[in-house]
Amino acid sequence: MVPYLRVANVLDGYIDYSDVNEMNFSPTEQKKYTLQKGDILLNEGQSTELVGRSAIYDGPEDGYCYQNSLVNFRCGSTVEPRFARAVFKRWLDIGHFTTIVKQTTSMAHLGGERFARLAFPVPPLAEQRQLAVILDTIDDAICKTEQIIAKLKQVKQGLLRDLLTRGSDHNGELRDPERHSEQFKHSPMGRIPRTWQASTLGSLLVGSPQNGVYKPGTEYGVSGSPIVRIDAFYDGVLNDVSTFKRVKLTDGERLLYRLEEGNILINRVNSIDYVGKAAHVPQLDEPVVFESNMMRLRVDRTRLDPGYAIRVLCASPARQFFFSRAKSAIAQASVNQTDVRDVPIALPDLGEQQRIVAVLGNFESRLGAEEIVLGKIRLLKRGLMEDLLTGRVRVTRGLEQAAE
Structure with missing residues (x-):
């Protein structure tokens, strides 16, 4: 039995050896399909x-x-090889491979012969190596920044869990349930600070959750009002409004479904992994509405800070609650208004909620700053690849200077 690599093992820039299958290869097949260091594997069918x-x-x-x-x-x-891999990466990014693929019922195929006919740039070998060094340096910076972001996200989850169960005292310190057990009490959602209330989301709303507007696809286009769809937010945050689709509405619909700063949106219909996904609505520069597969909540801001509410809804206990309440159908799941009202909330006073939001906000700002840096490095790499791999910018002068 010989281990072999398949499409699932070949990812973007690296090979995953953790899930490798084995099968019998004849001596002839083994001679043909055995890999050597430096070989570049490309997904043929995908x-x-x-x-x-x-x-x-x-x-x-x-x-x-x-x-x-x-x-x-x-x-x-x-x-x-590193130069060739960079060329293939650029071709993937600009859709060059899609110009030669052939589509079957379930997937597209690159085709070895069609791939072999593609014109491949071949600058001098020394220049290729220099280009590879430049791009490797950028890749290292991307990798290190991604590692920082991954670590910050991990730390954020721990901080979120601690703040939503232990809180922040007047000195900005986490309460310690081991050293000061007298400061805690038992509740239906576990041990919480003694001054907190065991509440539900429904008791902290103004009015009832409201479903969004339904419009057929023919009403969507480049004009009209921006509309929030299920792919328009992630991890509690709305995407930039400039990326939203627009829909034609009557004045009455625009007024009824208009979002306001501090509203909370919750997906009521989605795949099982994303049903209950929530977002906090920031200050908006123009009227924005929301689609029918989500609900809008208006929180009682005298008792519940919207920033605290969205952190609760994005935390693991709320996600697990929605998962337990979800009603499954073909290819999707749903929650209803009762499910949303029943979400348990450990409720500090408003001042402590705002301290918790401030602590998490500062941490999220740091995380956001790293993500901006990552975006800039990726943009730099994209520009460099476009310049260097097309010959628009040459590195021969640097090579000549190095030789001197």
Whole structure:
């Protein structure tokens, strides 16, 4: 039995060796399909946008074979593998592979012969290596920033859990249930600070949750009012309004479904993993409405800070609650207004809610700053790839200076 790599193992820029299958290869097949270091594997059969996704094989010599759902590009003496992989990455990003794929019923295929006919740039080998060094440096910066962001997200989850169960005292310190057990009490949602109330979301709303507006696809276009759809927010935050689709509405509909700062949106219909997904509505520069597969909540701001509410709704206990209440149907799940009203909330006084929001807000600002840095580095890389891999900008002068 020989281990072999398949489409699932070849990700964007790296190979996942954690889930490798094995099968028998004849000596002839093994000679044909055995991988060598530096081989570049590309997805041959995949969804259209992922055809051509590639990675450089860095496993042991003669250690793995590959399935025929992959294309193996083995560089000749005039091509640097890291340069070739960068070219393939650019082709993937700009949709170049999609121009040659052939679609079958369930997937698209690159086709070895069609792939082989693509015109491939071949600058001098020294220049290829220099380009690879430049792009590797950018990749290292991207990787390090991604690691920082991943760590910050992990820390944020721990901080969120602690603040929503232990709170923040007047000195800004987390209460300690072990050292000061007298400051805590038991509740239906577990141990919470003694001064907090065990409440439900429904008791903290003004009015009832309201479903959004339904409009047929023919009413959507480039004009009209921006509308929030289920893909318009993540982790409690709305995307930029400029990315929203627009819909034609009557004046009455616009007034009835208009969102206001401090409203909370909750997906009532979505896939099981995302049903109950929530977002806080910030200050908006123009009237924005929301779609029928979500609900709008207006919180009683004398008792519940919207910033605190959205943190509760995005935390693991609320997500688990919606999962337990979700009604499944074909390819989707749903929650109703009763489910939303029943969400348990451990409720501090308004001042403590605002302290908790401030602590999390400062941490989220730091996380956001790192994500902005990551976006800028990725944009820089995209620009460099466009310039360097098309020959628009050459690095030969630097090579000549180095030689001198």
